[in-house]
Structures are given as structure tokens and as C-alpha cells.
Amino acid sequence: MTGIPLVALVGNPNAGKSALFNALTGARQKIGNYPGVTVERHAGRLALADGRPVELIDLPGAYSLDPSSPDEEVTRDVVTGAQQGERLPDALVVVIDAANLENHLRFTLQLIALGLPIVVALNMVDLATRDGLELDPDTLARELGVPVVPTVAVRRRGIEELKEAIDGSVTGANIRAIDPGRGDGDEYDTLLNTERARTIARRTIVSETPSRRLNQRIDSVALHPLFGPLLLAGLLFVMFQAVFAWSEAPVGWIEAGQGWLTATADNLLPEGYFRSFIIDGVINGVGSVVVFLPQILILFFFILLLEATGYMTRAAFLMDRLMARFGLSGASFIPLLSSFACAIPGIMATRTIADPKDRLTTILIAPLMTCSARLPVYAIIIAAFIPNSSVGPGIGLQGLVLFGLYISGIVGAMIAALVLRRTVAKGAAASFIMEMPKYQLPLLRDLALGLWQRAWIFLKRAGTIIFVTTIVLWGLLSFPQAPEDSPLSQTEYSIAGRVADGLHVVMAPIGFNEEISLALIPAMAAREVAVSALATTYSIDESDEEQAEQSLTQQLQGQWSLPTALAFLAWFVFAPQCLSTIAVTRRETNSWRWPAFMLAYLFALAYLAAGITYWTAVGFGL
Amino acid sequence: MIPVSLDDLPLRQSARIAAINWSALSPADGKRLRELGFGEGVAIQPLHRAPFGRDPIACKVGRMTIAVRRAHACAIEVEVSET
Numbered sequence: 001m002t003g004i005p006l007v008a009l010v011g012n013p014n015a016g017k018s019a020l021f022n023a024l025t026g027a028r029q030k031i032g033n034y035p036g037v038t039v040e041r042h043a044g045r046l047a048l049a050d051g052r053p054v055e056l057i058d059l060p061g062a063y064s065l066d067p068s069s070p071d072e073e074v075t076r077d078v079v080t081g082a083q084q085g086e087r088l089p090d091a092l093v094v095v096i097d098a099a100n101l102e103n104h105l106r107f108t109l110q111l112i113a114l115g116l117p118i119v120v121a122l123n124m125v126d127l128a129t130r131d132g133l134e135l136d137p138d139t140l141a142r143e144l145g146v147p148v149v150p151t152v153a154v155r156r157r158g159i160e161e162l163k164e165a166i167d168g169s170v171t172g173a174n175i176r177a178i179d180p181g182r183g184d185g186d187e188y189d190t191l192l193n194t195e196r197a198r199t200i201a202r203r204t205i206v207s208e209t210p211s212r213r214l215n216q217r218i219d220s221v222a223l224h225p226l227f228g229p230l231l232l233a234g235l236l237f238v239m240f241q242a243v244f245a246w247s248e249a250p251v252g253w254i255e256a257g258q259g260w261l262t263a264t265a266d267n268l269l270p271e272g273y274f275r276s277f278i279i280d281g282v283i284n285g286v287g288s289v290v291v292f293l294p295q296i297l298i299l300f301f302f303i304l305l306l307e308a309t310g311y312m313t314r315a316a317f318l319m320d321r322l323m324a325r326f327g328l329s330g331a332s333f334i335p336l337l338s339s340f341a342c343a344i345p346g347i348m349a350t351r352t353i354a355d356p357k358d359r360l361t362t363i364l365i366a367p368l369m370t371c372s373a374r375l376p377v378y379a380i381i382i383a384a385f386i387p388n389s390s391v392g393p394g395i396g397l398q399g400l401v402l403f404g405l406y407i408s409g410i411v412g413a414m415i416a417a418l419v420l421r422r423t424v425a426k427g428a429a430a431s432f433i434m435e436m437p438k439y440q441l442p443l444l445r446d447l448a449l450g451l452w453q454r455a456w457i458f459l460k461r462a463g464t465i466i467f468v469t470t471i472v473l474w475g476l477l478s479f480p481q482a483p484e485d486s487p488l489s490q491t492e493y494s495i496a497g498r499v500a501d502g503l504h505v506v507m508a509p510i511g512f513n514e515e516i517s518l519a520l521i522p523a524m525a526a527r528e529v530a531v532s533a534l535a536t537t538y539s540i541d542e543s544d545e546e547q548a549e550q551s552l553t554q555q556l557q558g559q560w561s562l563p564t565a566l567a568f569l570a571w572f573v574f575a576p577q578c579l580s581t582i583a584v585t586r587r588e589t590n591s592w593r594w595p596a597f598m599l600a601y602l603f604a605l606a607y608l609a610a611g612i613t614y615w616t617a618v619g620f621g622l
Numbered sequence: 623m624i625p626v627s628l629d630d631l632p633l634r635q636s637a638r639i640a641a642i643n644w645s646a647l648s649p650a651d652g653k654r655l656r657e658l659g660f661g662e663g664v665a666i667q668p669l670h671r672a673p674f675g676r677d678p679i680a681c682k683v684g685r686m687t688i689a690v691r692r693a694h695a696c697a698i699e700v701e702v703s704e705t
Contacts, residue, residue: 063657068650099685103659131685194661216669219687223670223680317689321674330678330689354650432678433654433694436687 011095013061308442327421357427511614
């Protein structure tokens with residue numbers, strides 16, 4: 001990596017940094033983590049006009065060099081050369097929103113004072129013009145003493161010029177004019193910077209006409225006391241509806257592909273351990289998880305879209321008051337909504353919450369949002385046990401049960417928040433101050449890139465954690481082989497069966513059978529593994545061909561009682577069955593205390609909920 | 623002219639910030655407000671109030687739209703512009 005110049009993109013939140021990063025690097029990006037913290041490190045290569053490469057990193061958005069969040073801390077540490085695992089950049093590209101000059105210039109002045117070569121990207125000049133603002137980039141360049149390039153990142157405008165300016169700053173061709181307007185005083189002095197930022201902004205603005213109120217017109221609907229919440233509820237409804245409706249076809253293709261692979265392997269391979277390993281372990285194990293990729297992507301598509309258009313902060317605004325009742329703020333709404341896709345990005349998104357107690361509470365309740373990994377579990381149980389009947393026009397009983405499970409998670413989370421805020425996360429009431437960016441039509445290519453990155457992370461997970469656990473489970477289930485005359489089934493005879501025996505003692509009071517106890521062990525790796533584990537367990541026990549033809553749904557119907565199935569659903573609403581979530585909590589809270597607490601309280605809730613469900617159902621004679 | 627708090631300002635009424643009672647705000651909130659451009663003499667206009675308790679308030683500050691809680695608005699004193 002040495003020898004290639006390193007350039008960092010810095011700027012206020014909502015300056016369009018990420019779009020600019022995409023425009024400069026294209027799809028050649030690498031997402032990693034900074035050591036010790038979960039702040040994502042986005043790096044990419046950009047090629048200068050003559051083909052020389054430059055390594056570009058996209059730093060988290062910040063308002064100043066005086067950090068209020070772990071994100072801003074990384075930004076400060078990188079630009080001052082204090083970040084572990086990152087060398088001091090050779091140059092900075094400061095991204096500022098043309099329509100927000102005065103505010104963004106304050107941070108720019110702080111950055112210039114650091115003394116690194118700097119190029120300013122005057123971004124979103126088109127929106128500024130739409131807003132009735134005419135700017136003179138040359139004046140700004142003169143005032144700041146650094147090159148200024150007007151850009152429109154989402155439309156890929158000004159990118160070549162920006163590359164040229166970057167070339168100049170990394171080769172040292174840009175001689176920095178010493179700014180006579182600034183003495184040796186404290187460069188971090190906010191007041192002084194504010195004053196200077198205001199003056200420079202005034203000089204740069206050529207003309208200013210009252211804004212064309214497109215933004216305000218949208219907001220007058222989106223934030224309307226009546227239509228606003230209706231619109232939000234409608235959007236959420238469409239989003240969850242789409243997760244099921246749009247995924248039907250692609251799920252069918254994946255299942256067809258899986259069926260074809262199974263049939264092919266069945267024909268090609270000789271009967272024996274190896275065939276059982278390939279079909280039961282690899283194809284069915286991994287396939288039962290990959291089949292949920294379409295739903296996860298649809299959910300992420302909506303979340304990325306809501307974020308990129310600028311609507312997400314409006315949702316936070318509308319929800320703030322409601323969240324305040326439970327001791328949280330609208331800022332928690334965004335991470336919690338993301339947690340419906342997956343708690344991991346959700347927990348990582350809590351970094352924008354300034355208050356530490358507020359943030360801790362949000363992290364602790366994030367796993368209660370029904371993440372997409374629970375869908376496979378819910379879907380299979382509902383399909384097997386809840387009749388596909390109608391309870392009203394357009395409302396199916398199966399859909400209603402699924403809706404109920406989502407609601408149980410949300411209600412559980414709200415009650416948990418209320419209790420946590422009065423006990424372990426006691427502190428001042430949460431606050432809410434949030435910038436609401438201008439609405440923007442996102443570029444499809446940027447959305448597709450974000451979606452591709454999510455898909456890749458999921459497939460990597462399926463290919464590694466899920467693959468390995470499925471295989472280990474297959475091994476534990478297949479050995480030692482039960483002798484022909486054994487009264488026990490293969491599962492009961494195997495190593496896994498004997499471990500599950502012990503666990504079953506604890507789980508039996510809440511109605512869980514041996515197979516469930518068994519499936520819960522590998523499901524610690526990831527919830528969706530519960531499905532593949534059940535599939536593997538039942539498929540290994542198949543002695544005769546006829547039974548093997550049965551689907552997992554039919555197997556479950558034959559072997560589980562209704563109260564057991566309902567208890568199993570209730571368990572998964574609360575159970576913290578995902579090691580990645582625990583790991584991310586450990587990193588985000590920087591101690592083992594909170595992940596341990598999270599495990600304990602969620603398992604206790606899950607056990608209670610499953611127990612109550614089971615015995616209530618039994619009591620009603622179900 | 624009698625200064626009023628931002629919380630009492632009717633929606634869409636343009637005003638200027640006359641004074642901010644920083645001591646009524648937590649240090650973190652004060653810092654964030656400063657970083658977002660709140661300060662004496664800055665033009666401000668409340669635009670929207672959220673449903674359920676008319677809290678928080680979305681305000682136009684300079685050229686940005688910023689949401690603050692009523693508790694913050696109470697600490698911000700404004701003067702109605704002559705125009």
C-alpha cells in the first residue's frame with residue numbers, strides 16, 4: 001500500500017460525501033473496520049488522469065474536530081494522524097454543501113488550520129441554484145487559500161476537475177497561500193471561526209433570491225400533523241408488504257435451483273456419507289438460508305431509499321414524541337427501523353445518538369425488532385401450523401399472526417426501554433436535535449451499490465458461519481451411527497442428540513421437544529440456522545424413501561403439537577440467538593458487561609414468553 | 623419590542639435570535655446547537671410542529687432545517703423581524 005498517496009474525504013453530515021466517494025471510486029470499494037471500534041472504514045481506489053492510483057477513504061461525517069460521538073472521533077483521529085491502523089493522509093478533500101456554506105465553512109476552517117494539503121469540493125451546486133443561490137467559487141478559493149471545485153456528486157458532475165485538483169495536492173503542485181486573515185490565535189475557537197465563516201460565506205454569495213419552496217412544499221405534507229403520520233404508516237405498510245409480495249418469484253427461483261442441485265447430486269453421487277453430507281449438509285443447510293436473500297434485500301432497499309431521499313429524518317421527527325414516552329428520542333427510530341432488516345447495522349447506526357444512556361438503551365432493545373433472520377423461522381412454523389384461512393376481506397390469518405409477532409417485538413422493546421431507562425440506563429431525558437437535509441432524488445447506481453454491499457455481506461455470512469455450523473451439526477448428528485437394532489433414532493443416538501438431551505431437561509417445561517433443543521444450539525450462530533438445523537435433523541432420520549419425500553412443513557405438522565409451535569414462535573420473538581449481534585454489542589459498548597446483560601435479559605424474556613404461551617395454549621385445550 | 627421565546631413564536635413567523643440561555647441547556651445540546659449555526663442575530667423561522675404534543679419543532683435556521691425539542695425552544699429568545 002505504501003507509495004500510493006492516501007486522500008481522505010471529510011465533511012459535515014449531509015454534505016453528500018458518500019455520493020462523491022462513489023463517484024470518485026466507482027464500485028471498487030472495500031469496507032472494513034477501524035481497529036477497536038465498529039466505525040466502518042470505506043476505502044477505494046481512484047485513478048488520476050494519467051492512470052496513477054490514489055487511495056481514497058471516506059471518513060464519517062462530523063460537525064467539528066471536537067467529537068461528540070465515536071464516529072466523529074475517528075474522523076478527528078485520522079486527520080490528525082492519531083488513528084491506530086491508518087497513516088496520516090497526504091491530502092484532504094473537504095466536501096461542503098453549497099447551500100449551507102456558512103455552517104460547513106466552520107469545520108472547513110478547522111481542517112485548513114491543520115496544515116494538510118486541501119481541496120474543497122463545493123458540492124450540490126445544482127440544489128443551491130434551485131434554492132436561488134448564486135456562488136462564486138473563485139472568491140471562495142481566494143478567501144480560503146485552497147483550490148475549490150464545484151461538483152454535483154449524484155449527477156457525476158465536476159468529478160474530472162476534482163481529480164485534477166487532487167492530483168495537484170498530492171504532488172505538491174498546489175502551493176498553499178498563507179492566509180493573512182488568521183493569526184496565531186486558537187484555531188479551534190468556535191466563535192472566531194463562526195465569525196470568519198460568516199464573512200467568507202457573505203463574500204462568496206453573489207446573489208440570493210428567496211428559495212423556491214419545493215422542499216417546504218414536500219414537508220408541508222410529510223410533516224403535516226395528520227397526513228405526516230398517515231404517510232409514514234403507509235410507507236411502512238408498503239415496505240413490509242413488499243418484503244413478502246415481491247420476494248415470491250425470486251424465492252421460487254432459488255428453491256428451484258436448490259431442487260435441481262439436490263436431484264443432480266442424488267444422481268451423480270454414490271449412496272453414502274458423502275452424498276448425505278452434500279445433500280443434507282451443504283445444499284439443504286445453506287439453501288434454506290440463502291432463500292431469504294430476496295426479502296432481506298427488499299427490506300434494505302427501502303431503508304437505503306428512505307435514507308438517501310432525506311425522508312428518514314422526517315420519520316424521526318414524527319416519531320420523536322412517541323419515543324420520548326419510553327425515554328428515547330426520534331434519533332433512536334432510525335437504528336430501530338434498520339434493525340428490522342438486521343440488528344447489526346441497526347446497532348452500528350446508534351453511533352449517531354449523542355447521549356450515551358440513550359444509545360445504550362437503543363442498543364439493548366435493537367435485537368427485539370423482528371430482524372429478517374427470524375423470517376425463515378416464523379415463515380416455516382406459520383406455514384405448518386396456522387391455517388391459511390381468511391379473517392376478513394383481504395386479511396389472512398397467517399399474515400395476522402406474523403403481524404402479531406412483529407408487534408410483540410415492538411411492544412416488548414418499548415417496555416424494555418421504559419424499564420432500562422429507570423434502572424441500568426438511568427440518566428437525563430433523551431434529547432433531540434437533528435438537521436433535516438433537503439429532499440433529493442438518489443441515483444439508482446448508488447442505491448444498487450449499497451444493496452450489492454449488503455447482499456455480499458449476507459452471502460459471505462451464509463458461506464462461512466452458516467455453512468460451517470450446518471456442516472458441524474451434520475457431523476454431530478451423523479456420528480456415532482446408530483446400530484441397526486437400536487431402539488433409538490439416529491438423531492437420539494448421535495453426539496448432538498446426547499447434548500440436546502441435557503438441554504431438553506431445561507426446555508421441556510416450556511413445551512420444547514428434543515429436536516427443538518437440538519436446533520437451538522447451532523441457532524446461536526444465527527437464528528435462521530434453526531430452520532436448516534431442523535431440516536437436517538429430520539432429513540437424517542429419514543429411513544424410507546417415502547418419508548424423505550415429505551417437506552419440512554409436513555414433518556413438523558406430524559411431530560409438533562400446536563402449543564409447542566406457538567411457544568417456539570414466542571421464544572424467537574425475544575431470544576438473543578445471534579452471536580454476531582452479541583459481538584457487535586461488545587464492540588460498540590466496549591465491555592463484556594452489556595452483551596452479557598443483553599444475553600441474560602433476553603433469554604429470561606424468551607423463556608418466560610415461551611412458557612406462558614405454551615401453558616396458556618395447553619390450558620385452552622389447543 | 624418584547625422578545626418572546628421560540629416556543630411561543632407562531633409557525634412561519636420570521637424572527638431573529640436575540641439571546642440563547644445556554645445555562646438552561648445541557649453542555650452537549652448547547653454544543654450541537656452552536657455547531658448547527660444557532661447564535662445571536664441568526665434568522666430563524668419555525669415551520670412545522672410534530673403531532674402528539676406539538677413537539678419537536680422544525681425550524682429554518684439560516685438555510686438549514688433543524689428539528690429541536692420544545693425544551694430547547696424555550697431557552698431561545700427571539701425578536702420578530704420588522705419586515
